[in-house]
Amino acid sequence: MAPMLNGRTHWSVLVLCVLLAGGAGFFFYQTTQLKSSLVTTAQEADDTESHLTQRLAEAVETIQKRDGQLSELENELEETKEDLRDAERTIEEFEEEYRTTINAVKDLNKLSQIDxxxxxxxxxxxxxxxxxxxxxxxxxxxxxxxxxxxxxxxxxxxxxxxxxxxxxxxxxxxxxxxxxxxxxxxxxxxxxxxxxxxxxxxxxxxxxxxxxxxxxxxxxxxxxxxxxxxxxxxxxxxxxxxxxxxxxxxxxxxxxxxxxxxxxxxxxxxxxxxxxxxxxxxxxxxxxxxxxxxxxxxxxxxxxxx
Ligand SMILES: [Zn+2]
Structure with a gap:
């Protein structure tokens, strides 16, 4: 009985060994796949980060540019306001002159009618x-x-x-x-x-x-x-x-x-x-x-x- 049992045991051990080897192979394969997937993901993350950093830098640059444009616009606005004030002053002076002239003409006209x-x-x-x-x-x-x-x-x-x-x-x-x-x-x-x-x-x-x-x-x-x-x-x-x-x-x-x-x-x-x-x-x-x-x-x- 023992050798028969022995022979069966050998087959069993062999099958077990084959199964173990297959399992280990599969495990190794899976691990390798996972590793490589992790590496890819890490690389992608790196790429994403550097991409985001670049975008951020671009955004900062854009904001700075806009800031510059804004302060230029503000300066222009200030100058325009000053021009407007100048124009208003000129108009006021002109109106004053106009009134003075009109009054002078009125006076002259009135005077011409008084003997x-x-x-x-x-x-x-x-x-x-x-x-x-x-x-x-x-x-x-x-x-x-x-x-x-x-x-x-x-x-x-x-x-x-x-x-x-x-x-x-x-x-x-x-x-x-x-x-x-x-x-x-x-x-x-x-x-x-x-x-x-x-x-x-x-x-x-x-x-x-x-x-x-x-x-x-x-x-x-x-x-x-x-x-x-x-x-x-x-x-x-x-x-x-x-x-x-x-x-x-x-x-x-x-x-x-x-x-x-x-x-x-x-x-x-x-x-x-x-x-x-x-x-x-x-x-x-x-x-x-x-x-x-x-x-x-x-x-x-x-x-x-x-
Ligand atoms: Zn008299």
């Missing part, structure tokens, strides 16, 4: 042309005209100022009346003739020579009060005259020939419209219209009817 004679000083050297006629006259409401007179006229543009003055006086219970306002050259000549007949050469001291008269402008007025019954004399002693000294300037009127003036005989009744600004300044500084240089007076022409 320069209205602030002119008259004397024996410079006098009003005998053909001069005011631009437009308006008839003075007869309620303000002295009973001894009928139609009296005043420069239309200046009339509202005279009306305000008369109403102001009335409110203060002053019975102010217009004795004489606009006089044409012919009327003035006639009046002078009457004065000469009555007073002889002495008339030169109280009646302006023909054509010299401010009355021909339409902006001068001789005031009186009813109690004087059409006479000029005595007006300087009235309450009405005192009222005019205190208030006429507020309405743009000045006394052309005050007491002790160096130019003409004292005429307390004779008032001339020169505009509120000039009348106010003359009153404030205690100056007489005929003492002020003509150039200085002309500067008030623009605001004459303001």
């Amino acid at each position: 320069e004679e209205l602030l002119q000083q008259y004397s024996r050297v410079y006098f009003l042309n005998e053909n001069y006629i005011p631009e437009r006259l308006t008839q003075i409401d007869e309620k303000w005209v002295d009973a001894t007179k009928s139609d009296e006229y005043f420069l239309a543009q200046a009339w509202p100022f005279l009306e305000d003055l008369l109403e102001d006086a009335e409110r203060d219970d002053i019975d102010l009346r217009v004795l004489s306002a606009y006089r044409s050259f012919d009327e003035q000549a006639q009046l002078k003739g009457q004065y000469l007949q009555t007073y002889g050469e002495g008339a030169n001291t109280f009646s302006a020579d023909q054509g010299y008269s401010e009355h021909q402008l339409g902006t001068a007025v001789d005031f009186t009060i009813p109690a004087l019954a059409g006479q000029l004399a005595g007006f300087g002693d009235t309450e009405a005259y005192q009222w005019l000294l205190d208030n006429a300037y507020k309405h743009g009127f000045i006394l052309s020939y005050p007491k002790d003036n160096a130019f003409y005989v004292y005429e307390p009744w004779h008032w001339r419209f020169v505009g509120e600004d000039l009348a106010r300044d003359l009153n404030r500084d205690g100056r007489n219209f005929y003492e002020v240089p003509q150039r200085e007076l002309n500067e008030y022409r623009l605001e004459l009817f303001d």
Whole structure:
């Protein structure tokens, strides 16, 4: 039995050995495959890493480039903003210049419509042309005209100022009346003739020579009060005259020939419209219209009817 058993055992050992050898071979093969797969994977991982590192480097470079571009853009934006501010300043300056020019043109236009004679000083050297006629006259409401007179006229543009003055006086219970306002050259000549007949050469001291008269402008007025019954004399002693000294300037009127003036005989009744600004300044500084240089007076022409 033993050798038979022995023979079977040998086959069994042989088969076992073959199986073991096959198993070991398979195991070795598997291990080798695994190893080689691991190596491949590790290599791939390495490749991936280096690829990623490269990508990262590229990304960093791109970001840096973008940063550079961004700061360039920011600089450009800053410069553009500065240019814009410059342009805005230029526009503002231009607008300012434009406004100044427009105002200058407006002033010139306005000035061209205000008769320069209205602030002119008259004397024996410079006098009003005998053909001069005011631009437009308006008839003075007869309620303000002295009973001894009928139609009296005043420069239309200046009339509202005279009306305000008369109403102001009335409110203060002053019975102010217009004795004489606009006089044409012919009327003035006639009046002078009457004065000469009555007073002889002495008339030169109280009646302006023909054509010299401010009355021909339409902006001068001789005031009186009813109690004087059409006479000029005595007006300087009235309450009405005192009222005019205190208030006429507020309405743009000045006394052309005050007491002790160096130019003409004292005429307390004779008032001339020169505009509120000039009348106010003359009153404030205690100056007489005929003492002020003509150039200085002309500067008030623009605001004459303001
Ligand atoms: Zn007069």
